[in-house]
Amino acid sequence: MINLAHISDIHLSPMPQVGWRDLLGKRLTGYLNWKLRRHDELNSETLASLISHLQSQQVDFTAVTGDLVNLALPAEIERAGAWLNALGPTDKIAVCPGNHDAYVPGALEAAQQNWGEYLKGETLDDGAFPFVRRIGELAVISCSSAVPTRPFLAVGRFDEPQAHRLGRILKVMGEAGYFRTVLIHHPPNPELQHPSFGLKGHKLFRQVIAEHGAELILHGHTHRSSIHSIPGSGGEVPVVGVAAASSAQGGTLDDPARYNLFRIERQGDGWSCTMREYGYQRLGTEIVMRLQMRIH
Template sequence: MTLLAHISDIHIAPLPKLHLKDLLSKRLTGYLNWKLTRSGALGGTGLQELVAHLRQQETDFIAVTGDLTNLALDTEISRAGAWLQSIGGAETVCVSPGNHDAYVKGALETAYSEWGSYISGETMETGRFPFVRRIDEVAIISCSSAIPTAPFMAIGEFDKQQADRLSRILSVLKNAGFFRTVLIHHPPNVELQHPSFGLRGHRLFRDVIAEHGAELILHGHTHRSSVHSVDGPNGEVPVIGVASASANQGSPLDDPARYNLFRIERNGTGWSCTMREYGFQRLGSEIVMRLQMRIY
């Protein structure tokens, strides 16, 4: 039996001290958005309380689907690295980066350097993504949709090169009998696409899953709890999103801070997988189990 936790959209707060040179880019619009909107929606003590609750679960692995930072400043990236160390060692935690982690050109490369083994694993050929982590019979396959974009845009991208590697990885892991869990920051399903914050290449991603299958797809980005699906070769594949781990309870923009916990074990020739969602509700100050759902 494997316990897999999913947490996302950390948006570590508060912003560090900024200098004028830091704002001579897309970061200016991001800074204004933080000051006018996001500083009231994200931050506070919820993240610390949520992580403390998560750590009590004694998980086997923690999947983080991106947006650890806000403006991808060097200081933020360094703080995010320290936060990753606080939730577990790199052998039990991995990251699929988000658009805020690639906010400007060069930022993601800095994150690769700072986060090291948290954002790496077994790969095919020379491509950094997808990479694979294996925990008993569960394989975590981390893709990347993180790219720098223009102001007011939060789109992601999944290209053909990554799709080709994902196809081969899924095929190899299926033949080896693994429960294949795919991570990507931006949701790949049709229902959550939008010109300014959707996934460029979402059809390509779904085509790969339709051909080779997967047992589970996890994403962040929307700051909402959600359950959708995409087509697989033998039926639907669950696509599950989680709310931002730093969202305040009073935010009208986001669901309150939450994480998901998956209990995965082999059941004869198939799989048993149950999801529990833990987090805050709109009212009350306690972290509670909001949902329990059998996936397989």
Template sequence: MFRLAHLSDIHLGPLPELSYRELASKRITGYINWQRNRKRAMFGDTLLRLVNDMKAQHPDHVAVTGDLVNLASKQEIIGARLWLEDMGKPDWVSVIPGNHDAYVPGALKRAYREWHPYMMGDHRLGAEAKHFPYLRVRGPVAIIGTSSAEATAPFFATGSFKRGQALRTAKLLAEAKERGLFRVVMIHHPPISGAAAWSKRLIGKQFFSKVIHDVGAELVLHGHTHLDTIYWLTGPSGEKVPVVGVPSASQSAGSSKPPSRYNLFEIEGGPGQWSLTQRERGLRLDGSGIDWIRERQLLSNGTAIDPRPRADAKAPVPELNSETAL
């Protein structure tokens, strides 16, 4: 059995001191939002507790689907590199960027430089070219990291997935299928219509859907919405491919969004007979501690199944408003 942990939307705090020059951009709106809202919800030891708990589960690999920082200042990006180094070695942690990591023009290039050991594939030439998508093979699992991150205008948090990246992603997925691997695709923005507000949507989601429709995958992971969600895309033979989101790893309890969580996926089987179980762990709704939130099986012997909570789950499964219709 291979165990894959999934974290997202780290939003490391607190914010460092910013110069007037740094604030003379889109950052001023994000700075105000941090001071008014996120400072209260995303500051403290919540993230530290969650990461320590995740490590105690001994996952074989960790996927981080973007938004490590808030305003993508130089100090934040360097701080995120130090946080990654503290969490684990680059071959144990796979990272993709989010819209906050590309908050202003030039920020994403700095993030590439600082975080590149965590965002490079097994093929080093592609990594040195800062080339998405990348491919990492860990045990029976192929991890394919894509990038939807781009700098946008104030009050927008859109991402993009263009034709060129779609073609490269399809090629990697096809190669991984030939090798008999369980294929996991990482993307920050949910590649689903209506999953995010219009101003925060993924532009080019039709290219992503076509890739899955033509070549297939076994699992898609995303962040961005700070919600616990599951959607489905259709693969080449009509099979359903789960698309799973996770709440922010830094979200404290008591907010309108679900508190800090991570997903732990258990992968078993082989080509055509994969089984996939999602176990969600994080802060209790009252913030009193970390516990199992839910357990659900998504694939059984290669077939998507109704992911209603199993009767033998180790914790009660609350009805969450963030759960999407199937």
């Protein structure tokens, strides 16, 4: 049996001291959005409480599906690296990057250098994504939809080269009998697409899953708890999103902070996977188990 935790959209706060020279291009609109809308909605106290609760569980591995930072300032990227070190060792945690981690050109490369092994694993060639982490019979496959975009856009991109590599990985891991869990920051299902914040290449991603299959897909980005599915080669594949890990309980824009915990074990020729969602509710002050359901 393997216990897999899923958190996303960390958005570490407070914002570091920002000079006007830091606010060129897209960072200016992002900073104004933070000050006017987000800075009361996302906070470090909520995040700390949620992580403390997660760490009290018997977790074998944690998947972090992106957006550790806000404007991808150098100080934010460095602080996110320290936060990951406090969360746990590199062999217990994998990160797939989000759009805020690639907020401006060069930001993702800086994160890859600073966060190191948290953003690495087994690969088929010299492409950084997807990479694979194997934990017992679990294969965590981390894709990247993170690309810099113009102001007021938060779209992601999944392209042909990454699709080709993902297909090969899914085939190899499937033939070897692993429970294949795919990480991607932007949701790939058609219900959650939007011209300003959806995934370019979502149809391509679904084609790869339809051809090669997977057991589970985890994403962030929406700051909402959600469960959908997309067709796979062996049947419907659950697509699970999670609320932002730093989302304040009294916020008005997003679901309160939550994380998911998946209990995965083999049963005969198939799998059993039970999902439990923990976090805050609109009312009350405690972190509770909000949901338990079997998804395999």
